[in-house]
Amino acid sequence: MEGTTAAGGPRLPILIVGSGSTGLALAQGLRKAGIKCIVFEKNASQHRERDWNMGLHWGAPVLKSLMPDGWWDRIQSVQVDPHVPTKEEDTLTWLQGDTGEVMAAFTFGPFYRLRRSKLRDLLSEGLDIEYDKRLENITYAEDGQSVTAHFADGTTATGSMLVGADGARSSTRQVLLGPDVGAINHLPYAATFVQQRFSKEQALYLRSFHPLFLAGAHPSNTFAFFGMHDAADPDDPSSWTFFFYISWRSSLEEQEATKDWTDAQRLAQQKELSKPFCDPWKSAYEWTPDDAPVWHLGLTEWDPGREGHRWDNHNGLVTMVGDAVHPMTYQRGQGLNHAVTDAGKLRDALVQIQEGGDRAALITAFEDEVIKRGGTEVRDCTANTTLLHDWERVKQSPFFTKGMKKNET
Template sequence: MGDYGQRDEVSQIAGNPVIIIGSGCTGLAIAHGLKKAGIPVVVFEKNAAVFSHGERDWNMGLHWGVPILKSLIPDEAVAKLQSVEVDPNVPAKPIDTLVFLNGRTGEVMTAPDIPNFHRLRRSKLRALLAKDLDIRWNKRLKKVVFEHDGKTVTAIFEDGQHISGRTIIGADGTRSTVRKILLGPEFASSIRLPYSATFVQSKFTREQALFFRSFHPLYIAAPHPDDYFAFFGLQDAPEIDKPEGWTFFFYISWNSSLEQQDEERKKFGNKERLAQVKEKSVGYCEPWKSAFEWVSEDQPAWYFDLTVWDPSLPDHQWDTRNGRVTLAGDAAHPMTYQRGQGLNHSITDAGKLVDAITKETSLAAAIEKYEAEMKERAGEEVRLSVLNTTMLHDWAKVMESPVFKAGLQKNK
């Protein structure tokens, strides 16, 4: 092994560990599964803590992926999953419904059943999964070196520290550094889509909060004849009897060319973003009309353009170097969110990867088996997510969209 610079406790880890880059839900689930199987594992995270001050928080739907997550994490964590629900006071229903309204009239268009649906706070889930793992903070990956022995890989960080192990798993999100190292910036870059969205999180008065929650305890969605799409849901309800302390999470998304996105990015700040989405909300039914009307003019707003990356495309294939590197979760397949499948596929990655590593006779065979299944499954879902987003923003096609026809069911 060459001289990689500063040597300290980072390179002094017992055994030949699996190295995970990224402490998101995917990386942490993989780490627990490997640890449970007796495989040494260490997680490296570029941020200083599991959730930094000012970091954006959101909620995620987990349904057909729930059994996989429970199989990976410790029993103590399984017992505490209820505590990371957006409403920890009310257990998830065996069967729930996702109601879609006509965004103009408020009439119910469809309400597909969703078995075993859990709405989880991202920050709380990560905090729960981070317990009892070896996580090294403030470690930003700079370089990956594949050693000449054909069995070892070394991760080098920006502070000069390094670690060698049996494989590196890039679980570092949609802008994955590992993906860029493997494929270069051109082929690793996510594909931008001609849609934009602005999100708001806000608390309201007691009466307003009760009004909003009367539509559905957790979430509701609505395409609009003007080719918009909107979501409204609960973000946090720490105390069941204090509605004024509840936080709601809502957005509107719309068609927006890449040129328009670039132009607005130069000109728009928070004030302009909020004014833009407020204007779109005027023609919406409740609860969006009042939610956007009642937030103050200086309310923080998050703007997102939509991007994807399909791991099954010919230009997106990487060399695992004898099983010494792979990708998982959003690092492998960022997808649009209107069908609520991202976390389910990411947790499935974790389960499939842990299963392959623990059962296959060689690491190379394990990674090959995992990637073959992951690329086909998740690649199809990425393409389906684009189709779904396109149709939800086209009123003439919305009833034929995948989420209208199949709800949140796992893609067969």
């Protein structure tokens, strides 16, 4: 099934840089199609300190198509609450942050809220993954038939194609476009994330607002999210971990000035922002210990449709998927759906190439679609973030007007 080259030798593998959800989903899709691939991850292991959760909805059929037969039955096990079956339809409620009044309710589905670490563990099974491999450079064979990845540890790997799936601060993108054009774009918005357990009574109260997720906008020009991250034991609410944040307009100067803040300073700032909020945010922050660990993030994006952002794919030898090509702000919950769609479309193109299709034409057509679809979403998400933090215009935001629906391009 792995095929041969025109010279009769074994076909070189596809090199996938990055073992996030996108790279792993693509690798599983290629394995399913009988196309050899190797995944390279810059970190020393699969597990990192930070874990978060992601919404999967219109992209679900694509992820299912990439997984080995029968694996989709396991998707329940990687959800934030694996004990509650996914509903065919669910409702995301949007509250006015100061009064608790329902501003809007979006019904859609099925909606999967997946823990990133558990999804990665599932998608890692059966793959060839090499760790501690940080990409530094890419070179191309003179005959145009292979590409070589050069890693920081001095090693190299040669394949029939290289796919950058290495996230928002993609090394692949910076190699292809240079450190300036390929650098992530910092936005004047920030958020500090809290993951916290509470007492049984507190947990039951907080979860009574919605079993999985809740959003809110406040007249103070802040946006808030509250949701479940891990329902370890369904019968022990004190084992549940909640995930919540308040985001606000934060100038790049403020972000630079506070870059060395401690967790305690970050949390104190969040607690101050939460004081005018209704529940569940007000109580959740009051009940969070002052020394609780948090993590802070300035919002970023990179628009592949912007002039000067088109890269040279060297006649189809190199391309990018997921956050490497269209990192977007997260308040509209579209990132994972676009990422797995990229993986599915690239899998389809690689199958056609395997069957004798024109590599350069197929990869360029793949990129054209990704840039149009993903670039539109990047711009929409950035506009959405801007509007969510402007109370006078919040109801004009794509989140408010479209909910979680897919953009039509």
